[in-house]
Amino acid sequence: xxxxxxxHHRRRAPTPAEMAAIPWxxxxxxxxxxxxxxxxKVGDALTGDFVCRIGRPVTxxxxxxxxxxxxxxxxxxxxxxTFTGVPPGGWFGEGTALKREPYRYNxxxxxxxxxxxxxVDTFHWLLDHSIGFNRFVMNQLNERLGQFIAARExxxxxxxxxxxxxxxxxLFNPVLYPxxxxxxxxTQQELAYLVGLSRQRVNEALTALATQGAxxxxxxxxxxxxxxxxxxxxxxxx
DNA sequence: TCATTAAATTGTT
DNA sequence: AACAATTTAATGA
Numbered sequence: 001x002x003x004x005x006x007x008h009h010r011r012r013a014p015t016p017a018e019m020a021a022i023p024w025x026x027x028x029x030x031x032x033x034x035x036x037x038x039x040x041k042v043g044d045a046l047t048g049d050f051v052c053r054i055g056r057p058v059t060x061x062x063x064x065x066x067x068x069x070x071x072x073x074x075x076x077x078x079x080x081x082t083f084t085g086v087p088p089g090g091w092f093g094e095g096t097a098l099k100r101e102p103y104r105y106n107x108x109x110x111x112x113x114x115x116x117x118x119x120v121d122t123f124h125w126l127l128d129h130s131i132g133f134n135r136f137v138m139n140q141l142n143e144r145l146g147q148f149i150a151a152r153e154x155x156x157x158x159x160x161x162x163x164x165x166x167x168x169x170x171l172f173n174p175v176l177y178p179x180x181x182x183x184x185x186x187t188q189q190e191l192a193y194l195v196g197l198s199r200q201r202v203n204e205a206l207t208a209l210a211t212q213g214a215x216x217x218x219x220x221x222x223x224x225x226x227x228x229x230x231x232x233x234x235x236x237x238x
Numbered sequence: 239t240c241a242t243t244a245a246a247t248t249g250t251t
Numbered sequence: 252a253a254c255a256a257t258t259t260a261a262t263g264a
Contacts, residue, residue: 187247187248199248203249219247219248219259220247220248220259
């Protein structure tokens with residue numbers, strides 16, 4: 001089930017609909033945009049495919065057009081630690097792209113996904129030529145820093161309901177993941193895998209959150225009704 | 239397009 | 252972990 005580096009296999013030019021799902025294109029000037037659109041590639045990643053692996057040289061700056069990815073790292077004892085999920089509209093790897101260093105984490109598809117890639121050289125060229133692009137990247141770095149700090153707090157929480165709530169709130173982040181919108185396409189099994197809980201525990205937590213009116217549970221996805229209420233679950237104990 | 243069947247997902251124990 | 256119920260996707264007329 002788990003093959004390798006699918007983006008490097010069946011790459012193709014993005015369709016207009018896929019272009020529209022790339023949030024930073026709209027921030028570019030005409031010249032920059034034309035070049036970026038010309039250099040952008042997309043690839044289909046099947047469930048279990050690796051988009052990038054720790055230690056591999058940087059080839060692209062990646063973004064999710066559709067589907068769901070998982071960002072994780074390997075600890076020395078062989079276990080892998082999941083950092084976060086990456087839903088549609090999310091772009092990642094700018095840190096390693098900036099320094100042209102090897103990737104520091106694995107990115108794996110949790111389900112069949114469409115992944116876009118901007119060649120590193122074009123990424124640098126855009127940094128040199130577009131102020132809008134620089135703003136996007138800076139904003140991206142800042143927002144993700146906030147997420148990683150929040151993630152450490154989430155890890156310390158014992159209460160499953162709170163963990164699910166905060167993890168969900170992170171995935172609904174409109175700055176990092178503008179492609180998500182009101183409805184996050186994620187199964188309870190996938191969410192369980194991301195949060196590190198059993199599916200039944202996640203199901204229980206989701207039902208409770210739905211009762212609170214924070215979300216609505218739908219088949220194959222979750223609809224956010226009150227993002228503030230989701231985040232506010234920090235202080236709830238049971 | 240509709241009806242039937244298979245597959246995926248959810249809710250519950 | 253296993254099961255039944257529900258929803259979606261696939262198939263073929």
